Amino acid sequence: MSDMFFVGLGLSKRFLTNASIEALRNSDVIYADVYTSISCDLNIQTLREISGKTVFPATREILEMKEKEIYSQLDQGIKIAIATIGDPMIATTHVSLAAGAKRRGHRVIVVPGVSVHCYMISKSMLSSYKFGKSVTVTFPYLEKLDYTPYNVIKENRERGLHTLVYLDLKETGVMTADLAIGLLRRMEENKKEGVITEDDIVVIGERLGCQEERIKALKVREVSAEKFGNPPHIIIIPARNLYEMEIEGLKCLS
Numbered sequence: 001m002s003d004m005f006f007v008g009l010g011l012s013k014r015f016l017t018n019a020s021i022e023a024l025r026n027s028d029v030i031y032a033d034v035y036t037s038i039s040c041d042l043n044i045q046t047l048r049e050i051s052g053k054t055v056f057p058a059t060r061e062i063l064e065m066k067e068k069e070i071y072s073q074l075d076q077g078i079k080i081a082i083a084t085i086g087d088p089m090i091a092t093t094h095v096s097l098a099a100g101a102k103r104r105g106h107r108v109i110v111v112p113g114v115s116v117h118c119y120m121i122s123k124s125m126l127s128s129y130k131f132g133k134s135v136t137v138t139f140p141y142l143e144k145l146d147y148t149p150y151n152v153i154k155e156n157r158e159r160g161l162h163t164l165v166y167l168d169l170k171e172t173g174v175m176t177a178d179l180a181i182g183l184l185r186r187m188e189e190n191k192k193e194g195v196i197t198e199d200d201i202v203v204i205g206e207r208l209g210c211q212e213e214r215i216k217a218l219k220v221r222e223v224s225a226e227k228f229g230n231p232p233h234i235i236i237i238p239a240r241n242l243y244e245m246e247i248e249g250l251k252c253l254s
C-alpha cells in the first residue's frame with residue numbers, strides 16, 4: 001500500500017500552507033497539474049525548490065494517459081502527489097484518479113488549498129449563503145457560443161442567487177474578463193431574456209493572491225472601457241436582490 005496525495009498549493013507562494021509543503025516533502029514523485037489553473041509565482045521550479053523531489057509537469061492528457069503508470073508506481077510503494085494550484089478538488093477533475101487509487105487499496109490523502117472559489121467570495125464581501133451553481137465561460141468552438149453560462153446565471157437569478165464564473169483556460173489561450181462579458185452580452189443579444197443587462201453589476205477579480213491583485217465592482221456597460229491586467233481573471237454576477245450590507249460591501253471594493 002502506498003500514499004496518493006492531492007495537494008492544494010493555494011493561489012500563490014504566500015498561500016502555500018505548511019500542510020501542503022509537508023505532503024509534497026512526504027511524496028517521492030510529484031505531478032504538477034498545469035492545466036486546471038495558473039499562478040503568478042507557483043510553477044514547476046518552485047515546486048522542485050520547495051520539495052526537493054522529482055516534479056513532472058502534467059497536462060490533462062498526460063494524467064489520463066499515465067493513470068496506469070501512476071497506479072503501478074503506487075503498487076511499487078512509491079508515494080505520489082498531484083499538486084494543483086488552488087484547491088485540488090474544487091473546479092478540477094482529479095476524483096477518478098483518487099477513486100482508482102483507493103480501489104487498488106492505496107491511501108488517498110487530500111490536502112486542501114486556498115481556492116480561488118473561496119478567495120473571490122471572501123474578497124467580494126457578498127453573502128456566501130447566496131451563491132448558486134458555478135459555471136465556466138468557454139471559448140466559442142467553430143464560432144458557436146456555448147450558452148451554459150447564460151442559462152446557469154438565469155437559473156441562479158431566478159432563485160435570487162449569485163453566480164461565480166470561471167473563465168476558460170486552454171493551452172492556446174486564457175480567457176479574460178472583458179472577453180467573457182462580451183460573450184455573455186452576445187448571448188443576451190441572441191436570447192433577449194434579460195439575464196445580462198447593461199446596468200447589471202459584475203465583480204471582477206484579477207490575479208488574486210498576487211501582489212498586484214485587483215477586485216472591482218462595475219456595471220456591464222463600463223467593462224469595455226476598463227483596462228484589465230494579465231489573467232487569470234474571475235467574475236461574479238451578483239443577484240439583483242442584494243442585501244443592504246452586500247451593497248455596502250461592494251462599495252468597499254476599489
Ligand SMILES: C[S@@+](CC[C@H](N)C(=O)[O-])C[C@H]1O[C@@H](n2cnc3c(N)ncnc32)[C@H](O)[C@@H]1O
Binds near residue numbers: 091167168209
Ligand atoms: C478551473 S478553475 C480551477 C480552480 C482551482 N482548482 C482552485 O481551487 O483555485 C481555474 C479558473 O479559475 C480562475 N482563477 C484561478 N486562479 C485565479 C486567480 N489567482 N485570480 C483570478 N482568477 C483565477 C480563472 O478563471 C481560471 O481559469
